[in-house]
Amino acid sequence: MIRASFVTDPNFRNLLYIVAFSLFIYGMSGLTGPKTAVRGNRIAAVGMGIALLATFLVPYHIHNIALVIIGIAIGTAVGVPAARQVKMTAMPQMVAIFNGVGGGAVALIAWVEFRDTNGFEFTPTYIVIFSLLSAIIGSVSFWGSNIAFAKLQELIDGRPRSIGALQTPLNAFLALAAVALAVAITAGANDEILIIGLLVAAAILGNMLVLPIGGADMPVVISLLNAFTGLSAAAAGIALDNTALIVAGMIVGASGTILTQQMALAMNRSIMNIVAGGFGGTTVAAAGTDTTGGTVRATSAADAAIQMAYARQVVVVPGYGMAVSQAQHAVREMAKMLEAKGVEVKYAIHPVAGRMPGHMNVLLAEADVPYEQLKEMDDINGEFSRTDVSLVIGANDVTNPDARTKPDSPIYGMPILNVDESQSVIILKRSMNSGYAGIDNPLFVNPKTSMLFGDAKASVDSITEELKVL
């Protein structure tokens, strides 16, 4: 190889990669607050630009440049409108499919590496191992993310689909099959059918991992797939001896891992338990229903408006139901009316409210709710005792006091928003159906509670109308 100049020196390229991943880390550290976040994201984007440019600084003739340009052009043509037009309610789907294509790209690259080296002939063993590792994780992530996307987009039924007791043994068999094929390839077998078989086994595993998981568990699944995609990129980075890939992949892997842990913690369930599936959406045999004993008190928009107008502090507790009925803008309008009457309005957001981490916050931010009013669970829970009215909009399980008090409840131990500590509770609900976990919520029959039945957006709108005439 001839080194044409210092620009094409591999060391120069690697220096640029160091600049690039430093910018990734620096940019990500900006995400600690809303003021620095926009800049942080742009800094990371600059890092990506530098990494991309550095890739072309090679000491040999550049082949296939037309293909590269076509690929980037098509990707841009797909990515830009998607990013511009996606509704904030559809962000979980968007992130799921983005996880998927990232993992898919990694798996495809590993496949090509296999083909171009005639089954990793004369390739150092560790490169073979990391390449195959990236292929397995990438394929799992691609197919798992596609299923998650299809569920969130409601292309397929969001309820868990499982083959029952055989699910775990089947998953274990698929994982073993993929690993066995990887071992065979590492040992020197070079028939292409082996890597195709490996990719297919991982693909079925990806499907099998996500199909049994219900809608309410989606925040965990998306986070987990996010971690997988990152780790597959890091493994590809080792296989390709590319530091930018390694560092970027590990940042994403760490991020996905942290989010997965936090989501699982917020549901008081282990990751294994969630992946084993079946909970989010199936009817759990509710142990000893005491809701039937109490009576549900229905209220009207007018009464709700009066109650809130004379409150000092109102805490809004949004859940996925708010996103479904697109009520976030109506909520903001209502909050403005209340604020004009001197009521302090805050928003209590449970970590697993919605279909992905932070979903509710984005919806409310889109509706111009000030960042300072968006409160995390730990910050707001101490305030409920000083709150006059808690307005629960389309949330259920995250407010269920059984999680605190009833050891035989399926959600016992899950950290919840203590809305039952506030002076009174108004619950906007479509009907008396139970939440995703299929568990009764004694909050509904609490004497403090009144229910306003109907579509969340319509209810909020009519409360706002009533507030106007007060």
Place this chain on the structure above:
Amino acid sequence: MILAAVGTSTLVTNLAILVLAGFVGYAVISKVPNTLHTPLMSGTNAIHGIVLLGGIIILISGVSEGWFSDLLLLIAVIFGTINVVGGFLVTDRMLDMFKTKPKAEVEAGTEDNA
């Protein structure tokens, strides 16, 4: 055999980078508040789009033989680009919503006073 020796040290160096990057990533991302977790996810989507580089490296080196390998790499480049471009743009769009908040509050505040 020299190649093998170089290969091993590259592996060890890269593993060191991998482990350190994992810890740095963990430390940095731990500080991100729950409120910004959705933009965090879309932002990391953009960053793992860096696999785009892997596709490009193999394509421009010209080692891939046959149209099928090229096709697979083309798809990988498309996927990676969707991640990078789409991820950074949608994150920017979202974070902008969070950023403009203080201004909106000031407006609301002045309205109240008036």
